[in-house]
Amino acid sequence: MTAHTTLDEIFAALDAVDFPAGKEELLETAQRAGASGEVVRALQEIPAEEYGSREDIARSVRLDPDSDIPRTAGEKGEQARQGGKPGLSQHLRDVPKPPVDEELER
Structure with a gap:
């Protein structure tokens, strides 16, 4: 928590x-x-x-991801590329399906 x-x-x-x-x-x-x-x-x-x-x-200390923890520009860029808030588990992130999966569902 x-x-x-x-x-x-x-x-x-x-x-x-x-x-x-x-x-x-x-x-x-x-x-x-x-x-x-x-x-x-x-x-x-x-x-x-x-x-x-x-x-x-x-x-x-564990803080809310939107807290004031300073992050470098590189860390902010990495977060933007990966999506989600810092600390958000990978399985909770919205990730587009790979084209292969989309093709198989048709």
């Missing part, structure tokens, strides 16, 4: 955290900062590990 929040909201809620920090410390800090339910849910879903930086958190 993905959270409908942004990295900026998560980082704002964790502004007072001292790294390295464990998952429980991150959750407690976010709750003390009055983080939204979505931010708390995103942090609840990360692995119970020690996080050394904001970048470690960004790699672990």
Whole structure:
């Protein structure tokens, strides 16, 4: 399940955290900062590990595909070629049938 929040909201809620920090410390800090339910849910879903930086958190948190995760032009181009949103399973993407399949259905 993905959270409908942004990295900026998560980082704002964790502004007072001292790294390295464990998952429980991150959750407690976010709750003390009055983080939204979505931010708390995103942090609840990360692995119970020690996080050394904001970048470690960004790699672990699962966000909505339309979130603010920065992507390079190459990554955006790859997404455009493949279709779908980042993280969308291949079997969920609309893919045109190969001409052979279309011919066999006639």
